[in-house]
Amino acid sequence: MRNMSDDHTHVQDFFTARAADWDSRFPDDGPAYAEAVAALGLREGARVLDAGCGTGRALTPLRAAVGPSGLVLGADLTPAMLEAAVRAGRGLDGQLLVADVVGLPLRSESLDAVFAAGLIAHLPHPADNLRELARVVRPGGTLALFHPIGRAALAARQGRRITPQDLRAEANLGPLLAGSGWHLTSYADEDARFLALAVRQA
Template identity: 40%
Template sequence: MRRRRYELTARFYDLVSLERPVYRVGREAGIAALGLRTGDRVLDVGCGTGLNLPLLRAAVGPSGAVVGLDASSAMLRQAHVRIRRHRWTNVTTVLGDAAETPPTIGEPFDALLFTYTLSVMDRWRQAWSRSLALVRPGGRIAVVDLGLPTGRWRLLAPLAWLACQAGGADPYRRPWQALTRTTADGSHEVFRAGHVHVAAGSSPCG
């Protein structure tokens, strides 16, 4: 059902996703927390229309590699438009379910990124564990996802809940905790009054 929703809205997703006013801050913070360097290889799990791709490509440079994985062919078509427009030869996409990582994904990666994806995936724990196996020991991981506003901002919780429902996200899942529980150097930042959470750390295999 959730995948079908994205198939239907892919062409308009960037326009209706509230990216600039609400969610861009988490995307930027998550990518910054990866500490990417020129030449790094990074896997963007649930890359969607490719909103992360310009930031990731700028961070790894022309000698690095960016791979976007997504289960929606319609969303990937929009990502391809972005890639062709910029003529990025080191940015590629793979169609597949992160819970069943396809063998063509390649490994190991220096960094792994989830932005607003784990709260949407039906089998998010499987996607999490399979994706971790693709990161080199000591590689960096970032999780950006959604919760409900807290404290004095709780009055905005109904609006945040509606935004989550529109995107098929579960605001009670708290997937960033999967990262903070398994990394010794994990960090956790909160933005937009508790609506956007950013966690980062090194691969637990390191």
């Protein structure tokens, strides 16, 4: 059985090697990120975390959604990805933290929402990690699990097939979220995007 430090090292190595050219590999994803952020329904002054923010592509639309009085945090396990976010000027849109969803340095119920792009596939312990995201969000707050392409298109890009065990399948994701403090409210798995929205249960 792999231990947690092995998981961390694997994820860090994967993204450190790709950080410098990450944005240039996916230059057309901006509108999809903006649409996914809009689906969160954030209000002016809201407090939101981009969990596994990478190079920070969601930070600018998140800042636009919550306005200057809101709080935008971007957390990622890989310092090289956060450095790329700063180089791209996105550090101006949110506070960047080297942090892991295993244990976030945030107060319980201190946020209104969490945005997570491509995160769920990299979670070492999905139920525990989603429970940690629930811990930092107030009851009634929201979660967006997003990817700029759908499951089938992503699998084809990676040269693999979707398996019945895929955590992002609606039949798997709904119960996983329900057992972690969330209620799945909408689910879209299309060629152009994957977007699951959930509400923090009381």
